Amino acid sequence: MRNGSGSAPTVGDEYSSRVAVTVNGTRRELTLDNRTTLLDALREHLGLIGAKKGCDHGQCGSCTVLLEGRRVKSCLILAVTLDACDVTTVEGLAGPDGLSPLQEAFIAHDAFQCGYCTPGQICSARGVLDEAARGWPSAVTDDLTGPVRLTDAEIRERMSGNLCRCAAYPHIVAAVRETAGTP
Structure with missing residues (x-):
């Protein structure tokens, strides 16, 4: 994005800000136009193209x-609001x-076909597994007092x-269920 003068944002430019964010375990310092989304910062400034721009x-x-x-x-998130935050993309999930x-x-489980949504699906699935492990209920969780069991409906x-x-x-549900260890 450009500022009013047509040049790239620079430090001190009233339309840009510096942000330091940890992405996939590495601290990154960026100067970004204040309107830059996290998605655009990842793809255009850091070269991490796993997360896709679908509907925007x-x-x-x-x-x-x-x-x-x-x-x-x-x-939906402005990157300049994420100073000192930790972001994990699909590229950061592999060990x-x-x-x-x-x-x-x-x-x-062949949980993809064209593959366009797959990075977002995998990051969301990682979040689902972590939420369930923490015992966070969803709208369909039956027992709010016990551990969350990742049934097909829950997934x-x-x-x-x-x-x-x-x-x-x-196939996505089967992959998440297998990873959760749910029969």
Whole structure:
């Protein structure tokens, strides 16, 4: 994005700000136009193209990443509001030995077709698994006093903010269920 003079934002420019954010474990310092979304900062400034720009309105979930461990639609968040925050993208989910068990389960269950929504689906699924492990209920959780059991209905409800035009939903649910260790 450009400021009123047509040049790129610089430090001290009234339309830009510096932000230091940790992305996938690495601290990154950026000077960004104040209107830059987290999605655009990741893709255009950091070269992390896993999160996709689908609707750019927070409706499809293709841009889902983890912010401080919680699922967010990165197209809706201004990057300059994230100073000192921790962001994890699909690129940051794999470990030094290769893909994470969740990523492996997506492959094993053919939980994608065109693949466009897959990075957002995987980040959202990671969030679902973490929420359930913390005991956070959803709208369909039956027992609010015990541990959350990730049934198919529970997974579908929690993943409902991520759309798949190819309709790979049964495979996505199976991948999440396998990773959760739910039969």
